[in-house]
Amino acid sequence: MNFTPEQAAKVAALARLRLPEDKLVRLAVQMDDILAYVDTLAACDTTEVEPLYGPVEHHTPLRMDVAVKTCQREDILAQAPESDGRFFIVPKIVSG
Amino acid sequence: MSGIISLSLVELRAKLAAKEISVSQAVSACLERIEATEPKVDALLSLQAEASLDRAEAMDASGPDPDKPLWGVPIVVKDAICTKGVTTTCASKILENFRPFYDATCVERLKNAGAIILGKANLDEFAMGSSTENSAFKPTHNPWDLTKVPGGSSGGSGATVAASQCFAALGTDTGGSIRLPASFCGITGIKPTYGRVSRYGLVAYGSSLDQIGPMARTPADCAAMLQVMAGHDPKDSTSAPRSVSDFVAETASRRDLKGLRLGMPAEYWGEGLTPEVDRCCRAAMDTATSLGATLVPVTLPHTKYAIATYYVVATAEASSNLARFDGVRYGYRHQDSSDLRELYELSRTEGFGEEVQRRIVLGTYVLSAGYYDAYYRKAAQVRRLIRQDFLDAFEHCDVIVGPTSPFTAFGLGEKTGDPLQMYLADIFTISLNLSGLPGLSVPVGLGGDTGLPVGLQMFGRAWDEGTILGAANALSGALPGLGEPKGLLE
Numbered sequence: 001m002n003f004t005p006e007q008a009a010k011v012a013a014l015a016r017l018r019l020p021e022d023k024l025v026r027l028a029v030q031m032d033d034i035l036a037y038v039d040t041l042a043a044c045d046t047t048e049v050e051p052l053y054g055p056v057e058h059h060t061p062l063r064m065d066v067a068v069k070t071c072q073r074e075d076i077l078a079q080a081p082e083s084d085g086r087f088f089i090v091p092k093i094v095s096g
Numbered sequence: 097m098s099g100i101i102s103l104s105l106v107e108l109r110a111k112l113a114a115k116e117i118s119v120s121q122a123v124s125a126c127l128e129r130i131e132a133t134e135p136k137v138d139a140l141l142s143l144q145a146e147a148s149l150d151r152a153e154a155m156d157a158s159g160p161d162p163d164k165p166l167w168g169v170p171i172v173v174k175d176a177i178c179t180k181g182v183t184t185t186c187a188s189k190i191l192e193n194f195r196p197f198y199d200a201t202c203v204e205r206l207k208n209a210g211a212i213i214l215g216k217a218n219l220d221e222f223a224m225g226s227s228t229e230n231s232a233f234k235p236t237h238n239p240w241d242l243t244k245v246p247g248g249s250s251g252g253s254g255a256t257v258a259a260s261q262c263f264a265a266l267g268t269d270t271g272g273s274i275r276l277p278a279s280f281c282g283i284t285g286i287k288p289t290y291g292r293v294s295r296y297g298l299v300a301y302g303s304s305l306d307q308i309g310p311m312a313r314t315p316a317d318c319a320a321m322l323q324v325m326a327g328h329d330p331k332d333s334t335s336a337p338r339s340v341s342d343f344v345a346e347t348a349s350r351r352d353l354k355g356l357r358l359g360m361p362a363e364y365w366g367e368g369l370t371p372e373v374d375r376c377c378r379a380a381m382d383t384a385t386s387l388g389a390t391l392v393p394v395t396l397p398h399t400k401y402a403i404a405t406y407y408v409v410a411t412a413e414a415s416s417n418l419a420r421f422d423g424v425r426y427g428y429r430h431q432d433s434s435d436l437r438e439l440y441e442l443s444r445t446e447g448f449g450e451e452v453q454r455r456i457v458l459g460t461y462v463l464s465a466g467y468y469d470a471y472y473r474k475a476a477q478v479r480r481l482i483r484q485d486f487l488d489a490f491e492h493c494d495v496i497v498g499p500t501s502p503f504t505a506f507g508l509g510e511k512t513g514d515p516l517q518m519y520l521a522d523i524f525t526i527s528l529n530l531s532g533l534p535g536l537s538v539p540v541g542l543g544g545d546t547g548l549p550v551g552l553q554m555f556g557r558a559w560d561e562g563t564i565l566g567a568a569n570a571l572s573g574a575l576p577g578l579g580e581p582k583g584l585l586e
Contacts, residue, residue, distance in 0.1 A: 012457055013441075014460050016419075016440040017456065017457065018445045027454060030516075034407065037516060038408055038471065039404075040400075041404050041408075044401050051473055052477075052483060053304060053476050054303075055304065055531065058291070058337060063330070079197075080426065081426075081427070091434065092435075
């Protein structure tokens, strides 16, 4: 396959990354290499094989649906780049 | 090197309990060693010197506590694991100033068992790498040869233990990140069965692959650490609700390998091994035989697909896990963004390093519409076949053995230009994470050509960490020790 810098830019945008042109060119070449290697999987016969998404064998333990206070608001907000003491602050979302 | 820092964790623990050594003496010895060796190895990202000395003093005042199995033992924690009030950076600019307000479950358990956390260890950013060169802050150097990498991603943990700065360290293993640095640095490290140790408080990379595990001087030291860390945690739904056996007793009780069938997979013992690794590991097999083990040929035929499978599964999970770093709730934020999208994009672009960005893009691609079936679903199918290989092999043997890496530690900068070549360093470690089974790396000697440590892996059946720890203990007890790391001798 031929992974282009334009494709790299499109996927980067989906991942909310904004990469400069020179990085996109380099990334496209590396993606091409890596995907060519990954394509070796095509040779593996997986007819009727159930996908294994994780090695967990137990059932997810359930608990009562009860609200529990596990941490304090100020502890959480203390890590925020910007807050007003009650909420996270982000750039304006709604115009007007 | 002599005195306190030359003891194993188990030896130190006994001397602390008998008051032959005070906790303050143990902590001071480590801090002095850190001061002497850290300029050479750069294993640590932060040091809690004063807090550790204060804690030691308080513990000495109250005296040994027989209910605390790690009472007074100084350890180090990989900086991808949350420590309350102590910076947890994941070696990334995006978390440079992040101070968790809670401890990871395993950290909490270690503290409750009396361990003292001296500091946090360097790693490849978000545990993505095999050399610790992807750290946003500094590369770590191998104590055996300062021009070589310590392996990765838990390279700081490997180097700090090998340099005798502490008595054990926590690592994390997503594709070999405990076992590879253990091998390169000449120490023991175990990746427990998936679900054995709670991942609560571990900054997630590949959630279906990540496990926290101990890295230490000996298998018995690892057993002492794992005993405290293991067990169900309601805060992690993937942690297994099952009892924990007595690893310490199982490890100590095995003095030979009688009755054990060691499976040697053809795929791990064939071409591709450097001659020195081949010689060293085969000599260890001779010793195993003399200890009573039976060697059995086994096959893991899907090994050749493991790296491709891993880089689809791990990057897919990483792209999803790392979506949380958006400059809003914690971590780095680009200032003066005009809208929310720009805030996300510029915070992530400026905060993440190149390898992390590469894996996020690869993961986003393999999960995107039109490619999901061809890549992600296909890889998950091959993953089942890889696991089945192990289950089939364990029909014929009790432990699977093979080299941890085809080569000894490589040079700093040697593989950084070619991501695919770096990924291939994990050829022998990655299958285990895909399968969820436990495995360890134990040193079996120094390579005849490079003089650098060679590690041997032992894989076990699910939940059977006791058998591989015991086998590693018996084998390493019968092999000559490695001696002191040569990079720190002058």
